[in-house]
Amino acid sequence: MGEExxxxxxxxxxxxxxxxHALKIKDLEYETIFEDIKNKSTSLLEYNSIxxxxxxxxxxxxxxxxxxxxxxxxxxxxxQSPLLPQDPYEKAMARFWAKFGDDKKRxxxxxxxxxxxxxxxxxxxxxxxxFGGETIGYLDIAFGWVANLISILEEIADLKLVDAEIFxxxxxxxNNFSDHPxxxxxxxxxxxxxxKFKAMREPYVEKVA
Amino acid sequence: MGEExxxxxxxxxxxxxxxxHALKIKDLEYETIFEDIKNKSTSLLEYNSIxxxxxxxxxxxxxxxxxxxxxxxxxxxxxQSPLLPQDPYEKAMARFWAKFGDDKKRxxxxxxxxxxxxxxxxxxxxxxxxFGGETIGYLDIAFGWVANLISILEEIADLKLVDAEIFxxxxxxxNNFSDHPxxxxxxxxxxxxxxKFKAMREPYVEKVA
Numbered sequence: 001m002g003e004e005x006x007x008x009x010x011x012x013x014x015x016x017x018x019x020x021h022a023l024k025i026k027d028l029e030y031e032t033i034f035e036d037i038k039n040k041s042t043s044l045l046e047y048n049s050i051x052x053x054x055x056x057x058x059x060x061x062x063x064x065x066x067x068x069x070x071x072x073x074x075x076x077x078x079x080q081s082p083l084l085p086q087d088p089y090e091k092a093m094a095r096f097w098a099k100f101g102d103d104k105k106r107x108x109x110x111x112x113x114x115x116x117x118x119x120x121x122x123x124x125x126x127x128x129x130x131f132g133g134e135t136i137g138y139l140d141i142a143f144g145w146v147a148n149l150i151s152i153l154e155e156i157a158d159l160k161l162v163d164a165e166i167f168x169x170x171x172x173x174x175n176n177f178s179d180h181p182x183x184x185x186x187x188x189x190x191x192x193x194x195x196k197f198k199a200m201r202e203p204y205v206e207k208v209a
Numbered sequence: 210m211g212e213e214x215x216x217x218x219x220x221x222x223x224x225x226x227x228x229x230h231a232l233k234i235k236d237l238e239y240e241t242i243f244e245d246i247k248n249k250s251t252s253l254l255e256y257n258s259i260x261x262x263x264x265x266x267x268x269x270x271x272x273x274x275x276x277x278x279x280x281x282x283x284x285x286x287x288x289q290s291p292l293l294p295q296d297p298y299e300k301a302m303a304r305f306w307a308k309f310g311d312d313k314k315r316x317x318x319x320x321x322x323x324x325x326x327x328x329x330x331x332x333x334x335x336x337x338x339x340f341g342g343e344t345i346g347y348l349d350i351a352f353g354w355v356a357n358l359i360s361i362l363e364e365i366a367d368l369k370l371v372d373a374e375i376f377x378x379x380x381x382x383x384n385n386f387s388d389h390p391x392x393x394x395x396x397x398x399x400x401x402x403x404x405k406f407k408a409m410r411e412p413y414v415e416k417v418a
Binding site for chain 1: 259268271273274275277278279281282285286297298300301304305308309
């Protein structure tokens with residue numbers, strides 16, 4: 001294709017992971033630049049001078065920032081394996097829920113704050129294999145990191161956070177997504193993730209002990 | 210067309226104003242439902258059960274929430290007078306800046322926090338009449354309320370906040386946008402807006418006096 005495609009990411013960034021998954025689903029080749037968040041490269045700081053954060057996708061020299069904006073861009077440029085629904089209303093719903101998820105995170109709310117199945121999943125998944133139907137799409141990718149995070153937290157805490165009987169939809173979707181061969185091979189190294197979250201938990205555990 | 214289009218708004222909501230402007234630019238007929246935020250209608254609470262906020266656009270019985278999501282939807286359904294740029298990269302830039310503006314607002318940052326011309330305007334407008342070029346588009350509509358708000362605050366404070374010599378781009382864009390006949394006739398009643406913001410300022414002014 002003669003196209004140049006570079007992804008600036010860190011090994012664990014959940015937002016970068018969205019782009020990794022999208023590029024994988026589209027079967028695109030690209031160069032990965034792993035950033036150290038304590039010592040960011042000059043290129044990253046230039047490409048994303050506003051937020052100075054990963055992910056940044058650079059396509060033929062032009063940088064695109066913000067993971068959800070990048071997903072839309074990828075979907076528009078490379079038409080194979082569409083990520084967003086084709087129907088404008090379904091597309092609006094996918095955008096609404098993805099924004100809801102990111103806003104929720106920012107306001108420190110929890111996806112599982114009530115004993116009921118999280119609203120976003122009940123409403124958006126609606127019993128389908130993936131949010132968009134039979135294939136992985138935009139909203140699955142937007143929420144994908146949750147599946148990985150929950151399973152890591154379950155390992156660390158040695159308890160089941162998402163019980164299939166209490167959260168049937170969430171549990172089913174997590175498994176469908178995480179185990180999908182294309183998705184599965186892109187997760188960050190599990191042992192490093194476990195180590196990272198154990199370290200984050202340490203100060204709190206010590207306080208309690 | 211036999212299509213049913215309803216907009217739930219309040220008289221002053223800046224987010225609803227985005228939709229008002231978009232519908233006007235597209236020259237679409239619709240029914241307006243003015244909500245009282247202290248006593249929201251059952252319809253609004255049902256249509257936007259997640260956020261319980263305006264704007265909500267209801268198209269043939271289906272509700273769409275979140276102003277930027279609504280703009281994308283409108284642009285996709287009604288192709289006349291396109292709002293988003295056609296070029297995927299330009300489109301990504303428009304989405305990036307619109308998100309930046311809304312995130313900035315949420316984090317209580319200021320558009321004019323430095324003495325320099327706000328970054329978003331310097332970069333996005335780049336000397337053009339509107340963000341997208343010669344016609345009003347998505348990003349103009351996303352930031353449009355700023356133009357109205359600044360001019361109202363200037364009237365209340367009786368001073369020039371956006372001096373054309375210090376902020377040439379912002380000042381030019383504000384005038385181009387506010388004075389555009391299609392935009393101009395959609396602003397909320399100016400006397401009511403002045404009254405509203407004067408009332409919001411009152412407690413602070415009293416404290417200082």
